[in-house]
Amino acid sequence: MIDSLASFFAGFLHAATPTNIFFAFIGSILGTLIGVLPGIGPLATISMLLSFTLMMDPLTSLIMLASIYYGAQYGSSTTAILCNLPGEVTSAVTCIDGHQMARQGRAGVALATAALSSLFAGCVATFLIVLFAPPLASLALNFSAPEYFLLMLLGLVASVVFCHGSVLNAFAMALLGVLLGLVGTDVETGSLRYTFGIGEISSGLDIVPVGMALFGLTEIIFNLSMPMSRQVMTQKITNLLPSLSDLKEAVLPAIRGTAIGSLLGILPGGGATLSPFASYMVEKRIAKDPSRFGRGAIEGVAGPEAANNAAAQTSFIPLLTLGIPTNPVIALMLGAMLIQGIQPGPQVISSRPDLFWGLIASMIIGNLLLVVINLPLIGIWVRLLKVPYRVLFPAIVVFCCIGAYTLNVTPIMLFIMAGFTVFGVVLIMLGFQPIPLLLGFVLGPMAEENLRRAFVISKGDPSIFVTRPISIVLILMILALVLLIFLPAFQQNKEEFVES
Template sequence: MDIITELFSNLSLGFGTAALPVNIGFCFIGVLLGTLIGVLPGIGPTATIAMLLPITFNFEPATSLIMLAGIYYGAQYGGSTTAILINLPGESSSAVTAIDGYQMARQGRAGPALATAALGSFFAGTVATVLIALFAPPLTEIALKFGPAEYFSLMMLGLVASVALASGSVLKALGMVVIGLLLGLVGSDVNTGAQRFTLGFLELADGLNFVALAVGIFGVAEILRNLENETDREVMVKKVTNLWPSKEDFKAMIAPTLRGTALGSVLGILPGGGAVLSSFAAYTVEKRISKTPERFGKGAIEGVAAPESANNAGAQTSFIPMLTLGIPANPVMALMIGAMIIQGIQPGPNVATEKPELFWGLIASMWIGNLMLVLLNLPLIGLWVRLLSVPYTMLFPAIVAFCCIGVYSVNSNVFDLYAVAAFGLLGYVLAKLDCEPAPLLLGFVLGPMLEENLRRAMTISRGDATVFVTRPLSATLLLIAVAVLVITFLPAVRAKRDEVFQEDA
């Protein structure tokens, strides 16, 4: 009973923070921007959040995180619109939705398809928010008992899991993690303050600018790729009518929505999994358990309800490890951690005790944001359709200019603009080499924390490296990490993994 009372007390504090006019306003801006960049193929929440990080420096911490979170889960909603109307997913997590959603649009059922995506997303988002509210506090209490050795092992597990769940070659993903870790070492030594890997540049004494790296690798690189590969966008439906699904549609979508929500909620917590893996897994499950699998790919409403529910649940439960452990489950969560660091907040379990209004305000804002998304998306479908006609050659130069202004505003340092250009080219080259940049960003964010906990654990144990295997929890986490890495390299698992990501792409 005390736990329930405490939960309601915490939620009351959270809604008190989230319901402040300024936070409601920025939550609205976040979900609106999220929907917009979800609708416009090729931009994505990672690039958008990276671009907006400089602006959040002047906001209150709760306000900035509420807005950035709204962009992330708002993009999951918006991505389904283009997937259904033009067979071009605005988000990679909506790729599976396009399979049956576009066929429904071709059959004159774009309205029910869009409504199914919106309602499934709202239900999944609501359930995922409840799960965050229920499971975040006990996980935080457990995390508070972690010592440096346990944190080091946990971060190693997170990095290994991000490699296992990254698309493409495992060796390339490992290489990206190593590059990220090396970039994270640039700057001053944690203990001695001596400069390392600065190449004589005084601007690198405090390390590489996180905002410049994120904007370059995810923002500028994505823009270069999309300018090179601009796709003709033929809108299947210019005006959507008969939005509300029929009774038969509701009956068909209930079970897939429930299953997709459950699956996405679990997979979203895994590092590197998140929305993309959740949506694909949910679609696969529905197709395999269906009595009429031949309907899939030809306009089955279950093929829209399940992946859309899964990707929204996965997007929101990925906040759990970020809020409770300070471990990012995906690149967006790494950017959220970056936003906290910019605000002078140390990510991890202490956030819940030291900044409860931030912790619970962010959770409560997800309910408000999900409700806003349902009210926004369906009435504004006509506007989103018209936005698809904006040529990228006009849109992207404006975005690049906005990025440069934002990055420069953080430190008023021209060197950061050179860094953005350099990382933009690096990101473009990595894309050409089929190297996924997400593990690089996770390595960059976790690298300094990994080093700090490694050296702290070694200092406490007086140089005894066995501290990582003699402490039970640390040893267990390391064993799981090794097991995940070994399993990933098994031939059968590698073949299945390649098959999954090939189909997902």
């Protein structure tokens, strides 16, 4: 533990350089901006910037992209409170009580509560990464091909179990994602698979056009088909400092929300998305007067916002220690590391300690910057909320096209992005969720590679998967997740979190 803390504080030497602080500031500004403006989201933004990060230092690029991710969690609460319109799905629950507080003339208190709860949760979650990431990475060093295959399978199963909606639909999406991930050249035989004679995809489909299509352009199309009216609070926002009684009411919910978000953020699939809903349900159930919720209860802002930001931070733990993405944004972070020639996983902490600890230390810097950016500049964010979508969306489409085209300067990426956009629209109209598809797209090739490697090691003997304690533990975890599917109470509570 002492060594981890020493390494963490040493990480500030790498994170606190003028260049890294500048790009953390840029990422925080961008994250807040896309959180404030509904219909963009961190996934589309990070997808657009991936090709540009090739020209940057690996640590600098990851600091900027991470700042965009958890900056969007801060910014989305502003839209939820002032417009009753969540910038991100994770802030949907903040609308319930946050907007009611704004209508009662307490918008400043609601915004400050959201920002301070997020800051507290972000700092606590960062120290949890410091404490638990190194031991988990040390354990992962004992993994071989069978354990890595089971780990990837665990991630796929979790993405299906925790995705809201039909489990069968989620399973179909995960399987389709795996199949799409296998497009390209077989790493064992060198033969082409599913390329249909298109030489430009012989190295596989790229995550950037796929991610931008499924989570960026698809969202824009649905927003255009269902125009949203934004009634922005016009009165001057004052009293940004909560009173002592407000702080007393918000402290315990923020602590509980941090704990809930820290745990759920580690889970692949919908864990990070479910965390604020889970926090809100817990606060409402343990409240002495549940009728206050929905009428401007400060607990309904503090708990979910803490859970939201804590989950965003701890979702980096599986990526940095095991090389497994827990949600689509973290999958793009994995792609950013691969683009820079860095293989995510337990080796990062020993081979690139400057990057590992520098990225973690930057989370403290980023969270402090976000409080400074969000509260004093609230007037600017309110004015940005009035930007019409007819101006905003064409610019987003242009930047998406630029990001896709600059990957290899060929038009094929634009066609792939356009095709997946149409495909994404059809999927959502039919009730399918794209999150398991993207996680299957990322985890599928890694699972296949380790499965084949395991059979090579064992000369085709499948018992290799049950001969080591770690493998058995992973199999039991997979079985436990599968059993959750058949528990009516679990399915009912999962849908309540999403629909509440």
